[in-house]
Amino acid sequence: MAICRAEAVGVKVAIIAESFLPHVNGVTNSILRTLEHLALRGHEAVVIAPAGSLANEFSGKAVPKRYRGFRVITVPSIPLPTYPDVRLSTASWHRLRRILRREQVELVHLASPFLLGWSALRAAGELGLPTVAIYQTEVPTYAARYKFPWLADRLWEHVRAVHSAADLTLAPSSFSMAQLDSLGIRNLELFRRGVDTALFSPGRRNEAFRKTVAPSGERLIGYVGRLSADKQVEDLRALSELPGARLVVVGSGPQSLELRALMPKAHFTGFLSGIQLAEIMASLDVFVHPGESETFCQTIQEAMASRVPVVAVGRGGPLDLVDSSRTGWLYEPGQLDELAYRVSDLVFDDGKREAFAAAALGSVQGRSWQKIGDELLEHYKSVLRRQGSATGPALVGSRRLDKGRG
Structure with a gap:
């Protein structure tokens, strides 16, 4: 028939x-x-x-x-x-x-x-x-x-x-x-x-990258996304000179040159995708997202799937994704002192960071x-x-x- x-x-x-x-x-x-x-x-x-x-x-x-x-x-x-x-x-x-x-x-x-x-x-x-x-x-x-x-x-x-x-x-x-x-x-x-848990996985952690970017064993704080005004990447200047840590910025966009000048000690990778991006994500110790206009924020899920705890602004999509005090921290919009405090809390407390990382990974299973x-x-x-x-x-x-x- x-x-x-x-x-x-x-x-x-x-x-x-x-x-x-x-x-x-x-x-x-x-x-x-x-x-x-x-x-x-x-x-x-x-x-x-x-x-x-x-x-x-x-x-x-x-x-x-x-x-x-x-x-x-x-x-x-x-x-x-x-x-x-x-x-x-x-x-x-x-x-x-x-x-x-x-x-x-x-x-x-x-x-x-x-x-x-x-x-x-x-x-x-x-x-x-x-x-x-x-x-x-x-x-x-x-x-x-x-x-x-x-x-x-x-x-x-x-x-x-x-x-x-x-x-x-x-x-x-x-x-x-x-x-x-x-x-x-x-x-x-x-x-x-x-979220693609086959691509974004803790097993992608790249120790060679960590040694290159943080030769003295600094903790890596990372952002992934467009370098444009709506992402408020300039707010990360509050973290760019945090003692014992190194800021890693992944992405490209019209603010690239401006941000490099604003945060000269940060490591900028340019645009990455696929396995390269997944390796960098899994190599971070803390993921940060400062944008206040996110309707969802996919990179937060990708960080969590990589077993990385998250610090994000407490507005928009991150409110659903980050369980504050369990998988990461949310901070008040515009409060850069609080952003630095919350990141420091995880960077310098290995036990808490590990507990948050494990909870973050568990939170995205089945998605x-x-x-x-x-x-x-x-x-x-x-x-x-x-x-x-x-x-x-x-x-x-x-x-x-x-x-x-x-």
Whole structure:
């Protein structure tokens, strides 16, 4: 008996990516994991993302044409003036409607929707396609960091409009849930992130790296992430000359030169990924994250999976991830003296640091990306079922999501 193509391959999802390769950040990484899981479960996908710069095209750093066999379609974009690696889409909803129709998409996944996501929402609405929005970037708080404080209220209005228009919004933390609820957004569900415990593991600890960076046996305090204004990496100056310790900064971004000048005794590695990153993470004694606008903070989970205790600011995603006084410490936003005190508490107390490290490792067990991916498919199915009950045909997509499981 012939098998219908749609039943054989499952549902086709359009991933609307405000950010995509080669620019690597939390949004990009989550998209990659989603695509990998869709491929694993036998579904189809197409990525729609901002085009890169001509310079990147010519230097071999272009947006890839495919990822895991899925087509990547680029649309016009311009660079963010203060951070040119970030591209802002200028694509119209008319263009996106044509793409979605041509690709025969059945569900639209909006990854951290803002400009491109807003146009895609309108296009999806015109075509009667269900939408799932992933809240992942607290854009309005970036306004002050990037010297546009007068924009914050307007940006929050835009966040409300975007997520109110989506059929379902998935928020990564209880802080984000409360934030969106306060805006009057009701179609909300909690959707956390997974962590790769095969890659990020205590067994990756690299003693050669430790001896090179800390030849006198200093304890290593580390940060991993973008070197940009929203991450508040400059706050780590409170730790850069801590006696008996060495600050390690992993990442790249527009503030790289400024931060190197601000913290000349810190060890800067530049951008790292894969096994290189995992080795550095496992080689730290304490992980620190000072950014106050994190909706989740994936690097905290990666540090914990590496058996490294965490000191993080007590706002946003870290509130869910760090069990203060057990897996690490949370400190009051802006209180750099407290940051230094909490880090010192772990750096100079071997017994406490070991106990916190063991608890940190235990806290992330069972948070696999496969489990998170299956949760996402359940959310897709819920939205498709709801639309199907109203319109009929979309329910088929829900049944095909079940067939894709295996």
